[in-house]
Amino acid sequence: xxxQKLEYGTIRLRPLEPEDVDLLYSWENEMAVWxxxxxxxxxxxxxxxxxxxxxxxxxxxxxxxxxxIETPDGTPVGAVDLFDFDPFHQRAGVGILxxxxxxxxxxxxxxxxxxxxxxxxxxxxxxxxxxxITADNEASLRLxxxxxxxxxxxxxxxxxxxxxxxxxxVFQRLL
Numbered sequence: 001x002x003x004q005k006l007e008y009g010t011i012r013l014r015p016l017e018p019e020d021v022d023l024l025y026s027w028e029n030e031m032a033v034w035x036x037x038x039x040x041x042x043x044x045x046x047x048x049x050x051x052x053x054x055x056x057x058x059x060x061x062x063x064x065x066x067x068x069i070e071t072p073d074g075t076p077v078g079a080v081d082l083f084d085f086d087p088f089h090q091r092a093g094v095g096i097l098x099x100x101x102x103x104x105x106x107x108x109x110x111x112x113x114x115x116x117x118x119x120x121x122x123x124x125x126x127x128x129x130x131x132x133i134t135a136d137n138e139a140s141l142r143l144x145x146x147x148x149x150x151x152x153x154x155x156x157x158x159x160x161x162x163x164x165x166x167x168x169x170v171f172q173r174l175l
Contacts, residue, residue, distance in 0.1 A: 006067070006119065009111035013067040013080065013119075016055045020068065023076055024048050027099050059085055059124070069098070069112045077103040080112045082120065082129075090127035092120065096143070104139070113147045121175035128174050134159050135167040149173040 006013040016024070022045075029042045059065045063085040069078040078098040085092040096113055098104045120126040131149060133140045145151075149171035157165035 006115065008115035008118070009107060010071065011077075011108050011111045011115070012070050012072070013112065013115060014070060016052045016066060016068060018049075018052060020052060020076070021045060021048050023068075024052070024079075027079070027097065030099075060087060067116075069096075069108055071108070077108050078112070080116050082116070082124075085124075087124075090125060092124075092126060092129055094120075094129045094131050096140075109143050110146060113143060117147065117173060117175060126175055128172055130173075131171045133169050133171060134161075135169060141169070144171045144173075147173070 025043065025045050025048050028048065054062065055066060059082065063083070065082040065085070067080050068076050069080055070076050077100065078096065080097075081095045082092040083095065094113070094116055096109050096116075098109050117129060120129055129149075131140075131144055133144065135141075135154075150173065151169055152172045153170040155168045155170065158168035159166045
């Protein structure tokens with residue numbers, strides 16, 4: 001399939017815009033998502049603004065890319081990230097968030113992840129994507145398996161959550 005636009009199924013992906021400051025500020029400062037993003041403290045609007053300004057840098061320079069997931073009517077419902085971008089080894093990590101629980105289970109994450117796989121292969125020339133998912137994140141585990149990522153490892157007691165430890169699974173998809 002030749003990629004013409006960053007659209008697939010029910011979604012489209014777009015770059016961050018200056019108008020996204022308030023959106024990202026609310027998403028990034030919600031403590032419920034801190035564990036999956038390895039965050040321990042809230043972000044200021046200034047830091048979010050600087051992040052958006054720097055997001056315009058080339059992925060080869062910044063080693064990361066965040067795109068907003070939008071519905072066809074332009075409503076932002078989440079974000080998908082490439083991180084640890086390694087052009088020599090042709091791989092990157094991928095993470096995804098559908099923020100509002102009312103927008104989940106509508107296929108947005110599946111379409112966004114499949115589109116990111118196409119983009120990573122056809123535009124960035126990557127050979128593989130990987131994801132790190134805690135063992136108790138059943139929705140993400142199902143999503144990545146559905147999108148043909150394979151379980152390739154388990155890290156025991158890898159993520160501290162309150163006073164407990166969680167295992168983390170490593171998933172990989174060869175593109």
